[in-house]
Amino acid sequence: MTSSIPVAPTIAPTIAPDSGATVELVGVVKNFGAHRALNEIDLRIAPGEFVALLGPSGCGKTTALRALSGLELIDGGRILIDGVDVASVPTNKRDMGMVFQSYSLFPHMTAIENVEFGLRMRKVATAERRTRALEALEMVGLTTFAERFAHQLSGGQQQRVALARALVTRPRVLLLDEPLSALDAKVRVQLRDEIRRIQTELGITTVFVTHDQEEALAVADRVAVMRDGVIEQIGTPEELYTTPRTPFVANFVGLSNRLAGEHSKGTVTVQGARLELLGDPLPDGPVTAYVRPEDITFAARGIAATVVSSSFLGSLRRTQVRLADDTLLSIQHEVETRPQPGELVHLKLRGVPVSAVVRS
Amino acid sequence: MSNATRIGTEPSKTARWIILVIVGLVFAIPIISMIEFTFRVGPAGGYTVDHWTALFDPANARNYRDLFQSIGNSFILAAVTVAIVLVVLLPTMILVHLQFPRLRRVLEFICIVPITVPAIVLVVGLAPVYSVVVKVFGGSIWTLAFAYGITVLPYAYRSIQANLDAVPVVTLSEAARSLGAGWLSVLGRVLLPNLRRGVLAAAFISVAVVLGEFTIASLLNRRNLQTALLQVSQSDPWVAVILALLSLLFAFVLLLLIGRLGSLGRGKETTP
Numbered sequence: 273m274t275s276s277i278p279v280a281p282t283i284a285p286t287i288a289p290d291s292g293a294t295v296e297l298v299g300v301v302k303n304f305g306a307h308r309a310l311n312e313i314d315l316r317i318a319p320g321e322f323v324a325l326l327g328p329s330g331c332g333k334t335t336a337l338r339a340l341s342g343l344e345l346i347d348g349g350r351i352l353i354d355g356v357d358v359a360s361v362p363t364n365k366r367d368m369g370m371v372f373q374s375y376s377l378f379p380h381m382t383a384i385e386n387v388e389f390g391l392r393m394r395k396v397a398t399a400e401r402r403t404r405a406l407e408a409l410e411m412v413g414l415t416t417f418a419e420r421f422a423h424q425l426s427g428g429q430q431q432r433v434a435l436a437r438a439l440v441t442r443p444r445v446l447l448l449d450e451p452l453s454a455l456d457a458k459v460r461v462q463l464r465d466e467i468r469r470i471q472t473e474l475g476i477t478t479v480f481v482t483h484d485q486e487e488a489l490a491v492a493d494r495v496a497v498m499r500d501g502v503i504e505q506i507g508t509p510e511e512l513y514t515t516p517r518t519p520f521v522a523n524f525v526g527l528s529n530r531l532a533g534e535h536s537k538g539t540v541t542v543q544g545a546r547l548e549l550l551g552d553p554l555p556d557g558p559v560t561a562y563v564r565p566e567d568i569t570f571a572a573r574g575i576a577a578t579v580v581s582s583s584f585l586g587s588l589r590r591t592q593v594r595l596a597d598d599t600l601l602s603i604q605h606e607v608e609t610r611p612q613p614g615e616l617v618h619l620k621l622r623g624v625p626v627s628a629v630v631r632s
Numbered sequence: 633m634s635n636a637t638r639i640g641t642e643p644s645k646t647a648r649w650i651i652l653v654i655v656g657l658v659f660a661i662p663i664i665s666m667i668e669f670t671f672r673v674g675p676a677g678g679y680t681v682d683h684w685t686a687l688f689d690p691a692n693a694r695n696y697r698d699l700f701q702s703i704g705n706s707f708i709l710a711a712v713t714v715a716i717v718l719v720v721l722l723p724t725m726i727l728v729h730l731q732f733p734r735l736r737r738v739l740e741f742i743c744i745v746p747i748t749v750p751a752i753v754l755v756v757g758l759a760p761v762y763s764v765v766v767k768v769f770g771g772s773i774w775t776l777a778f779a780y781g782i783t784v785l786p787y788a789y790r791s792i793q794a795n796l797d798a799v800p801v802v803t804l805s806e807a808a809r810s811l812g813a814g815w816l817s818v819l820g821r822v823l824l825p826n827l828r829r830g831v832l833a834a835a836f837i838s839v840a841v842v843l844g845e846f847t848i849a850s851l852l853n854r855r856n857l858q859t860a861l862l863q864v865s866q867s868d869p870w871v872a873v874i875l876a877l878l879s880l881l882f883a884f885v886l887l888l889l890i891g892r893l894g895s896l897g898r899g900k901e902t903t904p
Contacts, residue, residue: 343806363809370810376803380825389821390811434807441812 292320292477293354293444295340301348302335302501309335311501312349320475322468323506324492326485328524332501333481334449340479341447342366353444364393369438373450375430377422383433384409384418390441408436411470428459435467439474446471448480452487464491485525489513497521517551519629522562529568529601532631535559540628543575548625559628563621565590565604570611571620577601579611593617663880670874683870699871702860705773709856710842712777714835717788720781722831725789726823729796730805743789746782751847754779762852776854783848784841788834795830836886843879 295317302310309332317323325333338344340351342363351359358366369390377386387405396404409415412432422430431451438446448467452460468491471478482488488495489509496506497520505517516522533542536556540547542563577593580600589607594600603619611617643651671679686692693700721743728735746754758779769775801823808822824831846858857879865872 341810343809363806364812364814366810367812368810370807372803372807374800374803376800376807378804378808378822378826379799389808389813393812393817437811447810 292318292475294319294352295445295477295479296352296355297336297340297349298352299349300336300339300346300351302332302339302344303347308501310339310346313501313503315496315503315506317477317479319477322471322478322480322491322493324480324482324488324495325498326482326488326495326524327498327504329483331498333483333498335501336498337447337449337479337481340445341368341370367441367443368445368447369441369443370447371431371434371438371449371451373453375422375427375434375454377425377430377433377437379422382419382421383414383425386422386433387437387440390437394441404440405436408440409433411439412436412466426459427455428463431455431463432466435470439470439476444477446476446478448478450481450483453482453484460487467491489525495525497524499524515550515625516562516627519560519562519627522627527565527602527604528562529565531561531563531599531601532597533559533561533628535628535630540626542621542626545621545623547621547623550625550627554628554630558631560631561626561628563626564624565602567622567624567626568601568603569620569622570603570605570609571618573618575619575621577617577619579613579615579617581613582611593619663877666873666877670870670877672870684874687871687874696871698855699860699864699875702855703857703875705855706843706857708774709777709780709845710839712774713780713784713838713842716777716781717784717834717838718831721785721788722792722827722834723819725792725796726801726819726827729801740789740793743785745786747786751783751845752851754783755848755851758848758852773854773856776849776852776856777842779848779852780838780842780845783845784838787837787841791833791837792827792830795827795833799826801826833890836890840883840886843883 295315297313297315300310300313301308311332313332313336315323315336325336327333335344339346342358342361346359349359350357353366377383378389381389384402384405387408388401391401391404406415406418409418412435414429414432414436417425417429417433422433425433431454434451451467452464455463464487467480480488480492489512492509494506495509495512497504497512499520505512505521507515512521512525516525522528531542533540533547534557535541535549535554538549538553540549540559540561542561547561575595577595580592580594582589582591584607587607588604589609591603591605591611592600593603593611601619670683671681673680673682687696725739728739762775762779765775765778804822804826805818808818813821843857845856846862848854849856850859850862857875861872861875864875
């Protein structure tokens with residue numbers, strides 16, 4: 273049903289906020305018993321910016337979002353919205369819209385009653401409430417479903433209603449807690465693009481939590497990669513992909529091959545190729561270098577390898593090969609080249625900078 | 633055996649019917665006998681509707697005044713007990729579910745304990761407590777509801793807990809709070825409408841338990857429906873049986889309503 277949704281019209285003026293707010297986390301600490309979930313997080317988000325918090329489960333990304341919303345109280349640091357510390361302001365007074373991972377529509381209300389809820393809490397008059405709720409539903413392309421209950425809507429539609437519900441009160445910040453993870457792949461991409469479109473039109477400061485790196489790269493202005501309660505690196509999707517500062521980021525964002533190499537004075541030698549080292553300096557000696565699948569190409573001569581398998585991925589092909597020392601590598605290349613399993617090939621590394629870690 | 637998780641084989645169709653008929657007779661024979669008894673003229677035989685009409689005849693109102701007062705007492709007790717469940721148990725359960733999930737096992741244990749304590753044992757403990765209760769609240773019949781509030785705990789707890797487990801209470805209240813709702817709005821506008829089934833079931837079953845209670849009332853020298861029934865049965869067995877039948881019918885209707893609430897809910901949860 274979601275595929276029939278028309279391209280929504282431009283956002284109605286009553287929903288558009290005056291402008292996005294600045295969001296700042298300063299040295300935010302959150303403990304769960306002995307476990308430190310957030311370890312002095314610093315993060316500054318510009319007005320109208322779309323920031324994704326990306327990381328594996330347990331890295332603290334959801335805790336950071338819940339701390340922002342007030343659903344978790346922090347144990348240290350400050351949370352500033354437009355320069356005002358809101359760390360001790362309760363959730364219902366923080367004026368932030370939130371969309372949850374699990375379906376969170378009130379089951380006893382229709383879609384439009386759900387959207388009206390926040391306005392009702394703000395004592396908006398009935399007539400205005402209706403108008404604004406309908407506009408919000410129009411924004412997500414669901415006006416015809418206004419009178420349906422949650423159980424009569426698909427998962428994607430429920431999350432659209434939840435988005436309309438979160439935005440109808442013109443909150444200062446929009447918080448999205450893995451809103452797409454319960455949806456089918458196709459609906460996920462569709463709704464992801466729609467969230468981005470609506471966010472751009474409204475200019476609302478948005479924080480989006482996800483464990484899906486593809487999702488984060490596709491949708492965010494900046495991505496903060498989190499690990500063990502700290503932000504490992506924050507940057508534009510391109511920065512993270514091309515210049516990962518740590519091996520963790522290189523590994524987590526996009527695919528990376530691990531290749532044994534030697535490091536000396538900022539240059540990593542891998543399989544005969546001399547590559548520039550990315551990120552913090554390393555001591556000279558043996559290292560493991562992280563090389564992207566698209567930075568390895570087939571060549572007439574070079575590193576000898578045996579093809580293990582090859583998969584067609586639509587616009588490109590990904591081939592697994594095994595080196596003489598048993599290392600498995602992924603190579604990404606154009607679909608016209610069709611390596612056969614067992615075939616002997618030769619490879620070459622492109623001369624791009626790589627990140628690396630000391631090999632013990 | 634085709635189904636590995638099943639213990640033993642399913643009874644055959646004939647066996648099932650035999651079991652159903654036997655169980656049905658066990659329940660039906662006493663009830664039918666009671667109905668038959670209320671129409672008897674006397675030990676000699678012959679049938680009449682006089683016993684039924686006499687009970688509701690205004691001319692006999694004086695004779696049955698105590699009896700009807702006792703029935704009234706039972707309804708007052710039922711109402712106060714339900715109020716205790718709604719005002720004390722329900723908010724406690726919601727609070728524990730949302731804010732203190734670690735206390736859930738403790739609360740469950742406390743609420744289930746009364747089912748393991750025989751009423752007669754409970755009374756031994758309650759007697760000295762009630763000497764204090766009478767001093768504080770007076771000797772009105774409704775104070776007995778404090779004791780009933782404890783005896784209905786297991787049933788009320790189960791009904792409400794089943795509903796709490798079926799509804800994503802935490803997410804719904806977080807969503808409501810993020811939309812600007814204070815705790816009272818969360819409770820009144822979001823949680824209670826979604827816990828309606830469990831709360832109603834808890835209320836109905838509490839009423840059924842209170843209307844059927846004899847031991848505590850009798851041993852604490854209070855008058856309720858059951859103690860009055862015992863008393864009246866010594867002078868007028870027909871009236872006692874008629875009232876027993878009526879209270880049985882009432883409880884039956886209550887249980888049917890609970891069943892109906894449950895099936896309505898199941899129908900609603902199916903997604904298209």
